[in-house]
Amino acid sequence: MIDSADRAITMDLPSNYVVRRYKNWLISGLLILATLIAITPLFMVLGYVVANGIGSISMSFFTELPKPMGEVGGGVANAIVGTLTLIFISSIIGIPIGILSAIYLSEYDRHSLLANAVRFTTDVLMGIPSIIVGIVVYASLVLAIGHFSAIAGGVALAIIMVPTVIRATEEMLNLVPYSLREAAYALGFPKWRMVLQIVLPAAAKGVITGVMLGVARVAGETAPLLFTAFGNNYWSKSINEPIAALPMQIYLYATSPSKESHSQAWAAALILIILVITLNLIARLALRDKNT
Template structure:
């Protein structure tokens, strides 16, 4: 009797877990399917290689916005990834308990929860107003600030998973601490660190609010990092709020491209994490 009751409870809980999993997946696939349905018809070679047409005209594309997004994400990665990894190394390997490390961790947690529009406003008032113009540099810097706390937390957790005995083995061989970190600790946690960095990149790729205050947007090719530049999320927002049906269709196509970019980055990160576990 007790065995049958335990078996029944097991099946009930299994059913609850399966049901909640389906409930969690339905919005994801629903949004993805809706974007594919509305955007796939407008996605073509012209869309990926052409500049936007004048207001109200048909055709054109978002090539400048796609390239602009990649440029600003690259700027953010160049700034955010080294800063985040080096800060995590300091917190994990050199200072775990002092007031400074406690303050850095607290600040990191606060920055992680701050709305991205606040970061955009801060960069606007401290950089854009002083430069007296919008720029790709300002946009990339705002995205880097969003990336840094995410990379710090993920890298710190990956470094904590490295057994302390590995460090002690390096010290026992007379290897300096900095070389032990570079040659032993970091390679051991490399795949996890890369996973966290790529997830941070995927996170900032779809940011719109900070770019409205920093990069602004551009209907043409940007020839310098020191001038306004187009961004895919901003272009999608502008097209989606326009009164033109043609732009609405292109907004859906841009959304599909943006989702594809983020999805590819997440898949690469998941595969790297899976290989790490294997």
Template sequence: MNDYFRKYKNLMMLTVFIGATIIALIPLFGVLGYVVKNGLSALNLQFFVNLPKAMGLPGGGMANAIAGTLIMVLIASALGIPIGILAAIYLTEYDRHSWLSTAVRFATDVLTGIPSIIVGIVIYTAVVLKMGNFSALAGGLSLAVIMIPLIIRSTEEMLKLVSHSIREAGFALGISKAKTILKIVLPTAAKGIITGAMLAVARVAGETAPLLFTALGNQYWSRSLNEPTASLPVQIFQYATSPYKEWHQLAWAGSLVLILMVITLNLVARYAFRSKSI
């Protein structure tokens, strides 16, 4: 009787878990399916190679917005990834319990939860107004500010998973602390660090609010990093809120491309380094 009750209870809870999982997946696949349905028909070669047409005219593409998104994500990665990793190394390897490390962790947690539009307003006030114009540099900087706390947290957790005995083995061999970190600790945690960095990149690739205040947008190719630059999220927002059917179709195509970019980054982050483990 007890065995039957345990089996029945186990089956009931398993059914509840499976049901909750299916319910959680329904919105995800619903959104993906709806975007694919509406965006696939408008996706063609012209979309990737042409500039946007004039307001209300059919055709055109988002070549400049795709390039602008890639440029600003690269700027954000060049700034955010090194700073985030180095800060995490300091918190984990050099200063775990002082008031400074506690303050940095608290600030990191707060920054992680701050709405991205606030970051955009701060960068607009501190950078755009000082420079006198919107630019890809300001857009990349705003994305980097969003990335840094995410990378700090993920890198710190990965470094904590490295066994302390590995560090002690390096010290016992007479290796300096810096070399132990560079040659032993970081390679051991490389998989998790790279995964966290790529997930942070995927997180900021779809940000719209901070780019409205920093990069603004551009209907043409940007000739330098110090001028307004188009981006996929902002272009999608502008097209989706317009009254023109042709722009609505392009917005769906841009949404599909952006989702595919984010999915690709997430898949690479999860599977490219799966053979290496901590």
């Protein structure tokens, strides 16, 4: 049945080949195991937050101020409004700076030394610990004003937001085909109108994605707010006052000794996760729409 040449091969290979195949299977198994291990924490964290948080969420959680530590009830209304305020302040500072820098990199100066330096700084800024930004804003802005404030918190978050927005926006602007720019020039558009009316709208969805990812990143930040926005148990009357934020409230509740605070912490965490994941989903859906 088997001729001699084939037999020679099958007799030659077995010991080695079988070992190699077993090794292949073994490693495939390990890779699948690694995947399962990697995904487990996500379900554990999400599962615990939902299970522990959902019980404490009620209408009053969204409408009331926090009760003193240890008392039952109360809400995080000021922290929710505070987080939205901080996101708003950081957005009006960070988004224009991010988009304008990206326009510079993509439309004005793609390959110069300065452009590469800006690109590199942006990448490195992305990796700077956020607590460092908190210290710097404290040392410059908070000390200059004389007290903690929502403005200082917003500035700190803006600094963290800018690199994300720049990189995402630049990538999207680079995807706009040159023919669009050439067509605009051929119609007699000056460069600034070409950039603002042709290139930017063409990349709009991608830019929105980048902006949303930047916003989502700062929405959950705690460290840079500790010594800039500081937190507040009451409503802030102006953005020149210390202001509460959801992540800081979670930190306060989680590290306090009372059981009631702990359940408030889980509930606040649930709301924060829903906020952050929604922002992420919107960002991704906007991009997916563009690709189809």
